[in-house]
Amino acid sequence: MASPPKSPGPFAGFEFLIAWRYLRARRTDGGVSAMTWISFIGIALAVMALIATLSVRAGFRHEFVGTILGANPHVAVYDIxxxxxxxxxxxxxxxxxxxxxxxxxxxxxxxxxxxxxxxxxxxxxxxxxxxxxxxxxxxxxxxxxxxxxxxxxxxxxxxxxxxxxxxxxxxxxxxxxxxxxxxxxxxxxxxxxxxxxxxxxxxxxxxxxxxxxxxxxxxxxxxxxxxxxxxxxxxxxxxxxxxxxxxxxxxxxxxxxxxxxxxxxxxxxxxxxxxxxxxxxDVQIWTWEDSSGAFLRALQMEDNIMFIILSILVLIATMNIVSGLIMLVKNKSRDIGILRTIGLSEGSILRVFVICGSAIGVAGTLAGVILGCAFAIWIDPIFSFVNYVAGGGVWDPSVRMISALPARLEAGDVVTAMALSLGLSFVVTIFPARRAARMNPVEALRYE
Structure with a gap:
């Protein structure tokens, strides 16, 4: 007796194929390519802004501490x-x-x-x-x-x-x-x-x-x-x-x-x-942290606040994926009904739309990482151009304490930005994907 054919496992090749066709479909064919591009660009810009801010933050602290330690004593010893x-x-x-x-x-x-x-x-x-x-x-x-x-x-x-x-x-x-x-x-x-x-x-x-x-x-x-x-x-x-x-x-x-x-x-x-x-x-000592600790604490507080604000910006950008997927599910309701009728399970439908949303998030995140790293690497000519356009005087060393805008690209910051963006992208796709998976095929094909 012949054994029954094995059912395909999760994230089979046909699920990626269907997701790819949906992503590149034109709006006239029921696709949402315009919304896909908006989601992609929004995530890319948000990740770029996050990496740029983290790199400038790391560079500012490195330069600030470096000039303190490089031109001042680490410890001053006084008499009583x-x-x-x-x-x-x-x-x-x-x-x-x-x-x-x-x-x-x-x-x-x-x-x-x-x-x-x-x-x-x-x-x-x-x-x-x-x-x-x-x-x-x-x-x-x-x-x-x-x-x-x-x-x-x-x-x-x-x-x-x-x-x-x-x-x-x-x-x-x-x-x-x-x-x-x-x-x-x-x-x-x-x-x-x-x-x-x-x-x-x-x-x-x-x-x-x-x-x-x-x-x-x-x-x-x-x-x-x-x-x-x-x-x-x-x-x-x-x-x-x-x-x-x-x-x-x-x-x-x-x-x-x-x-x-x-x-x-x-x-x-x-x-x-x-x-x-x-x-x-019988002496007293005064360390560099005693003299500059207030500046470092202020920097740390500002860093935490900026990270939270930019994380919200990334969340807002990833919410565009939800809007795009909801439109995609609505436009593809007939296809979903047919796919369910020919034997696709709720899990397969869910994974198809999860792949659609996650692909946008992955592509946008990678583009944002490239743009953010490029910004950090070429920050000097970029800042010089901004200073030229603004007519000069954008950076006041008497206020900033250092003579130029620094940037320090650190692997930990890049990984943090990628993990945040990818994590949010994966999470937000679940809700519209579940809506598509739970769609009743009879209702979807009632008026077809």
Whole structure:
């Protein structure tokens, strides 16, 4: 006795064939090609927007944290606050060499350097600018990544701290010593109109102590190096002075304001807090997360909100699939009745329309991924075009803190966008597909 023929399994070839014919059918033949294209384009644009936003978000955080870690210490070590005879709070370190040596012995610490800090007024040819002066040894300055290797520079870092000379405006006069060379940020140079080789004045109100009181200290230094790290608040205010010269300039003879520490894993800075406190003795520490944690938390909150908003945008785009399938089911009711009459099960009908909706979602998602990745890769020329069309000034570094719009394409973000879009596409197709599967073939063919 011959065995009965096997029934085809789920997602058989004929189900894909029927779905493909429905998707490419013209509207005059009962298809919904226009609605299919609208669904496809909507999903593609939504996925593109999601990937573009996620890449800019990742790039912004990477650039923001990178400039913090590349141009600032990971940890600043201070002395315990004390009140001097004048009623002023002091945190200076007298044994800064011993503290720095002890901190270098902590596992994971890559560098420790003593510095002197202060705020002064800079002046050049009648132009003034408030700046932050950091006194640091030349060998320590060369180990600051974004200062040694900035995104733009002028002059030579090797000339920092070297003695310069002044040639008097007198014929035959010999050059005289002009003090050590200094390094300044590009924003400071732009504000003052200074360049490499120019001599700027630094004016401190808490200057030289004389029998008649404290008088402002005015010193002139030659600019030997200009750097741009890409973060506006650093480029606009930062000036580096040799350590010994800064001690004299700020009346810090024999002391330092702090010891700046760099570690091998700055993203895991919390694990270094206790070892550094134990090694430094009676000191206080201030990590980069303490100083910039509010910015990072604000970024994280904004990231979460934007992801939710764009996820809703993807959901709205996938809802076009529902509209298209409902129209398709209505137009193909006669075909559904015939297919059911010749033996197709409810499951086969359901899978046919699930394939129709899922195909639109898959195609739109892939197109959106390609467009989103292309946007992230070529964001610079795209943004330059937008800036040109808008007449310039679209990006204000003084507000954004970095000099350009960044984008960082990460595999996790692309996978997240794909998973969200595909998941929603698969889910929303179930409802119109079930409606088609449950259609009564007698009712569908009643008036045919």
């Amino acid at each position: 606050a004390q009140v001097n005879d004048a009623g002023q709070v002091e945190r200076t370190l007298e044994n800064f060499d011993e503290v720095a040596e002890a901190l270098r012995g902590v596992d994971g610490v890559t560098h420790a350097a003593a510095v002197v800090r202060g705020q002064v007024l800079s002046s050049y040819r009648g132009r003034n600018s408030a700046v932050e002066v950091i006194g640091i040894a030349p060998e320590d300055l060369s180990l600051i990544p974004l200062v040694a290797e900035p995104e733009w520079r002028q002059g030579m870092l090797s000339a920092f701290g070297e003695e310069t000379s002044i040639t008097p405006d007198v014929e035959g006069a010999l050059p005289v010593p002009g003090g050590p060379g200094i390094a300044i940020g590009s924003g400071v140079a732009r504000e003052l109109g200074a360049s490499v080789g120019d001599r700027i004045r630094l004016i401190s109100p808490d200057g030289a102590r004389t029998p008649f009181g404290t008088s402002p200290r005015v010193s002139t230094y030659e600019v030997v190096y200009i750097f741009q790290v890409g973060r506006w608040d650093i480029d606009r205010t930062r000036v580096y002075l040799p350590f010994t010269e800064a001690q004299t300039y700020f009346n810090r003879d024999g002391v330092a304001d702090e010891v700046q520490v760099s570690v091998s894993e700055p993203e895991q800075i919390s694990q270094y807090v206790l070892p550094l406190l134990q090694a430094g003795g």
